[in-house]
Amino acid sequence: MPSSKRQKTNKENGTVSTEKSSKKRAGRLSVLPSLPLDILFEIFGHLLPGDLIQLTRTNKSFRSVLLSRQSISVWRQVLQYTVEDGHPPCPEGMSEPAWAALVWGGPWCSHCGARSAAKILWHIRRRLCKKCCDQHLVPLWNHTFEGRPWSEILPCDIARTKRSLNGDQLHAWEADETELNLELEIQLKENASKPIRTVIHLILDDRKSNTADRLEHAVKCRDFETLRKRDRRDEIHEQKSARSDLIKARLLEAGHDARDVNHHLICNHKDVYVAKPLSDRVWKNLAPILTELVESVRDRRLAYEKRERLLRRIQVVEDCMPEIFPLVAPSSISFLPSGLNIMQVHGLAELLSEDEEPSDELRKSILDRLPTVLPEFQLWISTRAQDISECLDVSWPTASFDSSLEPKAVSDDRLNCTSTTAALDLAVYVFKCSKSSEDRLIGLWLFGMDALAHAPCWACKVEPDLTPDPKGHAIVLKILEFHHLEPSRTRPVDLEILAGRYTCDGCPTVKRGAHVLYNWRTAVWSHHDNQHCDASRLRLLTTFEDRFIDAYSSRRSWRYAGSELGKSLAWGCNYCYLPWTSLSDVQEHLLNVHNVESAAEDRDYIFNRKITRSMDDLPIPELPKFVAGNTTLDVVEAEATSLSAPVS
Template identity: 25%
Template sequence: MPSADISHPDISISSDTNGPRPAKKIKITVSNGLEGYLSVKGHNKTRKSAKPKGKLALLPTLPLDILFEIFSHLLPIDILHLSRTTKALRRVLLHRSSTSIWRAALSNVEDLPECPEDLSEPQYANLAFSPHCHNCLTNNIRNVDWRLRVRYCLRCSKTCLVSDENFELPKTVVKCLAGTNWDNIPGDVYDAKAVLDIVEKINSLPTKDAQRQFVREKHTKKKKIIAHAIRCEDWEEDVADDRANQLDELRAARRKAIEEKLTGLGWGEEIAKMPKTHNHQTRHNRLILLDDLSVVRQPKALTDRIWKNIEKEMVVFMKKMKAYRLELEEKESLKKRRSTVSKIYDEYKKARPHLHSEIVPSAADLCSIPEIKAFIDNQSLDIAGFEDRFVGDLDHLIRRWRSTVIVGLVTKLRDERFGNREVLFQESEAKLSLAISVFVCSEGDYIHYSRLRDWDGPWPERKKRYEAIWYPQILHHRCTTLETIPWYEREEEPDLSTKLGDGFASAFKRKPWSSEKLIFDEKASRVVWKILMACGLNPYQTTAVQLDDLDPRIVCLKCTHGHTCDGERRVQVRTWRKTVAHCMMIHWGDPTVEYEKIADDNVAKARAEEQLYAEKNPKTTPAEPMWTCILCHDTPQETNRLSKSKVDQHLSKHHSIATGLEGRDYRHALDATHEEPPAIYMVPRATKDAPRS
């Protein structure tokens, strides 16, 4: 097998009897040493060096038997280094008579497999212990390929190795050579020089029988090489594990010594409170632990001189760790104080059921009110005094907070389409309740649907739905009060002011109310305007709730190519909300589209046809969860989106409210979070004499 040539190019040691006669051997005695042995061979002329002699300068003068005894106690890497120091030592150590030295050195390595038959002891020691590339002699090459018997750097591996995926190697060659795997080369890898040698040898044999015999011999040798390589790989892994354990023990001893020094300086209590392992918080704050410090993790014993050099650095580190601990303790204390306020607020709401008829601040909102936040942050004040100080003013604070929310939404309304009609709006809340006040949420699908722990189906395609939001549903829209928990806080237990009910996914928490993601949709507002005009209603006075009560059926005249309901053709009718979604998706909110309200006597027929269509096509009109219980809002029992049947069960079980509530009573207890996907139904044609609005 190919291996690195460790012999000097100008020196060759041979036992060929046909060459020149060797010099006369001398008898080795105690008095004659290496210099006398070399002088007989004609190398007694030496140049005097101007450099001063080192401590081992007299080593060559020792007798050979003493040198051999000394060398036999060394490790293989030491013998390799000696053989590369001087020519004199090289000639001696690479001579066949020095085989016993190499064998003794190899035996000094614990559990090292024996030298294979196809390698000499110096070659085996060079392969196992000399960290240089066998092609370019680059140093510090730690990985040994025991199957190929080589060490190659990354650059040389690309030129000295061949892969069976890149080259079509003959089967006879593959059978003769042991293959291996390299990370940067796909397939089984072989040494290129060995492949060429095998090919040349097989081609040089005269007969097929001789070739087959050669392949059989090489295949047998290949099995031995692989078996020996497996043993060497296991030994190498054990050595690496042992070395890693030794380094860990040295690091642990150094850390213990440093902790003892710091304890003597008064940091013992702080050391006991320090985090021992990384968590999300330490990673987020980019905190360096004690074990991660470069001066601590060095595998060296701690001396007085080393401690004197690192003492200031360690004291600065301990001060930073103390500041981090105090920050966490303050954060945990504030969390407990907010939880206490949340409990008091929950009892306050239970004693006042009338609060559930309108939007009220969540516990997160309450804790963010300036007066209450200042009280919570001031840890010198007893949190038990919160009830006596603020409960009497909570009604006022809730009304003030609600007004702030309403005003924030009204500021999003833009009235360019209708001109300056501010005089028609008497109050801010009246503006929001109008049907023409249409909002949409700019939050992504992930936020809307991943909050549903029970959501089994695929997310509705964006192009097939339009989710408009009207008042009062907009006040309870999920994106206004929920947010994703940052990754560095997901290991922590949230306080009660931000904790959600079991119906929500664990990756979300409560946040103070925010209209950041809500956008006023001017196009949809124009569509509603046109629908109201078709129904003969005043856009500045008609609210979304009133339009729901009227429940008209609308025809899109653009889809009928301008034909009105004349009783001569079938038309497609929709509810007013689905008409808005239809225009926004199909006609892109075209303001020129006109609409017509069908006759009142045909509305009942349209509803019956819709019900029949839904019964015949249940899969095309899935009932998505769209209801939530206001009575449970901001409590641990809060539910996520529910279907109407589950809402009825929830009301009966948790609130002792009879099922089957309809109309406004139903909306007082429940709140629709979003509309169902739009659906189109075919209804009977309108009668010719039916009046049109």
């Protein structure tokens, strides 16, 4: 069994030795303090101010030498070199070591010594940490005192402190302010016989003459600091750019594409855009990482370019689709597949599968193929309609249209999906689609067979991005109650024809003196997820309110956004194929071609349901209190006229 360790004892008396056995080895520079002063000063004269400050912090020997009166020539010599390089000179009233410590001494607080004072307050001539700023800087809320700027009275700088509520504010050193107050108090007592303002201005004149040079020096220091920061920023940028350019050049030499090498993921990589030299050792470790990143960028670029070529080929199909529209019932054109959904039609997917740019040959092949894929279009529409029927909530009503509500029959040789879609086209069938779109309203709430026409819902082949929306369903039911309409018989187009106008007494705008005008679609959109609107207070406009709004809008050239919808190229004829055009053009076509004078929507003309029918929420003026009373309509119109009259 090994013996236990024993403490070392003194051989003479047997006591335990408490002294350390090893002595600290003297360094090579330990002889410097013992050198003659003239040699030391000659050595120190070749250092920078920051180096001298570091030496004073090394040990007491260096500190006593460098802070003695004999070393003043060294400090002046070193600081003179900095002045020749463009640095501001040491100001009067401040010792050279103190100035060197302020400018080159590092982020040490001038008051408490904390290492968190990066900013120099040039006029106050201190570096201060956050704690000392909060405790010893006094905010000067008024930028002047007795009509004079504070910079002529006290040393002051812009800073952020708790006293200034962390806002940029002019501050003075607390001791300087106390000294000023004490001086004012003493002078006012000694010159009590003189006017107070005269005494104050004499003191301020004296301070102005004493602080003018200090202020001028502080301005020079601020300008130099700004210039130095800009030069340093430019220098760092040049170093980063040089490293980045060298790395890009090596990646290009390795055979990578310039489009991938110049990608922002490469340019902004943490190991690329840095101000460090690129050695062979660093590149050896960095090359595999950047190579993998460049290859991933290349793969994404190629995938994006491939998708863009596919979209251009699909666009050719969409450009050719109007050629077969005469073979489709007008009411079914809105439900034909579009965009990426075209790739779900097998007959067209074969033509578009080859990764190539669109060509005249491809266009000719598409024109030849389109008439033959009409049965596939029919199947695609039927399948999607079946998907919608499976999404319906079991508690929702089932359609029960009579013969008067059946859409107009068309000839048998056209593609007609009426039998498939009619039973699903109810206004109370409200769906939500989360797919994004350019329009803020598209892709949110869809009504009836709008869901089938909304292409983003069917971009996924597995299942539609479509969910029934009970909240929207409840709001539509409330709207139908206003008009005493049956949920199982009312289609979205019926509510469009009805053109009901609604407002809400629970909206925040009512408290500000204005209601908001809704149509039935915007009533759902605005009250669905709005916590500030109470859907239970949604109501129809009264007869007086309707008349008031009509009179007000007609005299102020104020129109509903629905009138702008009539100008969009989204209207077609229900008797024959007519390229989508404006509502006025369709009505003119019906009059000239089909001899229909009083054309009506759904019976004579249709709307392209791929486009969302929306109307912006319109603020309406505060309704006079008498409108709700027993007032004649003439009085209502007169009041609206007075409100809408231009202000002189």
